[in-house]
Amino acid sequence: MKNSFFLKCITALLLTFNSIYANAQSTISQPGYYGLQIGSIELIALSDGTVPVSAMDLFHEAEQPEKVSHLLLQAHLNDPVEVSINAYLIKLTDKLILVDAGAGHLFGPAYGGKLISSLQAAGYQPEQITDILITHVHLDHSGGLTNNDTILFPNAIIHLNKKEIDFWLMHCEPKKDEMKGITSARSSFLALKRYLDKGKVKTFEGNVNLFPGVSTREYAGHTPGHTVFILESKHEKLVFWGDLIHIADIQLHGPDMYNGFDFDKQQAVEQRKIAYSEAVKEGYLIAADHISFPGIGRVRQSNERMIWQPIPYSLLGRTR
Numbered sequence: 156m157k158n159s160f161f162l163k164c165i166t167a168l169l170l171t172f173n174s175i176y177a178n179a180q181s182t183i184s185q186p187g188y189y190g191l192q193i194g195s196i197e198l199i200a201l202s203d204g205t206v207p208v209s210a211m212d213l214f215h216e217a218e219q220p221e222k223v224s225h226l227l228l229q230a231h232l233n234d235p236v237e238v239s240i241n242a243y244l245i246k247l248t249d250k251l252i253l254v255d256a257g258a259g260h261l262f263g264p265a266y267g268g269k270l271i272s273s274l275q276a277a278g279y280q281p282e283q284i285t286d287i288l289i290t291h292v293h294l295d296h297s298g299g300l301t302n303n304d305t306i307l308f309p310n311a312i313i314h315l316n317k318k319e320i321d322f323w324l325m326h327c328e329p330k331k332d333e334m335k336g337i338t339s340a341r342s343s344f345l346a347l348k349r350y351l352d353k354g355k356v357k358t359f360e361g362n363v364n365l366f367p368g369v370s371t372r373e374y375a376g377h378t379p380g381h382t383v384f385i386l387e388s389k390h391e392k393l394v395f396w397g398d399l400i401h402i403a404d405i406q407l408h409g410p411d412m413y414n415g416f417d418f419d420k421q422q423a424v425e426q427r428k429i430a431y432s433e434a435v436k437e438g439y440l441i442a443a444d445h446i447s448f449p450g451i452g453r454v455r456q457s458n459e460r461m462i463w464q465p466i467p468y469s470l471l472g473r474t475r
């Protein structure tokens with residue numbers, strides 16, 4: 156997530172609702188991981204926590220406040236919506252691959268920052284992670300790579316789209332009159348830069364195969380090099396959506412519901428349209444960083460409406 160809206164939201168909304176959510180989090184504890192099987196590959200969803208986001212503010216640029224308000228009511232959601240921050244662990248035979256790294260401490264002490272404890276609860280240590288796929292450089296996706304400038308995954312190679320690096324190398328140093336969104340997202344690049352300086356970042360361009368069963372597909376718009384990752388095994392397919400969507404109950408009703416986090420709003424809308432239509436047609440699984448944890452399910456269409464269908468809870472790791 157990024158840009159001027161983010162800054163405004165975090166300073167106003169997060170502070171406003173800080174005490175409410177802090178109280179809720181102090182008495183209730185949720186398990187931070189959930190495992191499932193994609194073909195012969197084990198996948199574990201990991202929670203980095205949640206963050207309150209006002210849907211009314213998030214979508215205000217789309218200028219459809221009545222629609223947003225109606226959809227919130229219909230979904231029985233209060234505003235601000237408590238948005239999940241999810242990451243995922245792919246277990247290959249010889250590799251442990253994280254998909255995104257959460258927000259770390261960049262949202263302050265009350266939100267995010269739970270990825271490491273979720274990973275440990277699932278039975279793994281950060282030192283065991285061999286590779287990290289970053290969908291895009293924003294606070295809640297690359298912020299968790301470090302803690303106070305200390306690298307948290309010392310043995311991992313970071314993989315991301317070259318366009319993300321190129322963009323940030325141009326904006327690494329603060330400039331006068333730069334977009335507020337760039338200013339507010341800079342710390343997420345600085346977290347990544349710790350790895351870059353150590354030669355631990357590997358870029359890719361466009362759509363490539365990274366590992367057996369793991370490939371990339373560029374869906375730019377939300378950021379210049381926003382990328383989804385695809386996991387395939389034994390005729391099963393799961394697509395990691397990154398930030399194609401933030402609040403499903405709003406955005407599944409219309410890909411045109413762009414938001415303040417989208418860098419190129421028109422392109423983001425176009426990419427969402429393609430993603431929705433392909434997901435409905437192919438019926439594959441989706442893992443979405445901001446859909447309620449574990450954020451894994453499918454999109455189906457009923458008349459004009461897209462509907463999110465979460466995977467069933469399963470002790471066997473089943474997805475259907």
Ligand SMILES: [Zn+2]
Nearest residue numbers: 156293295398
């Ligand atoms: Zn995000």
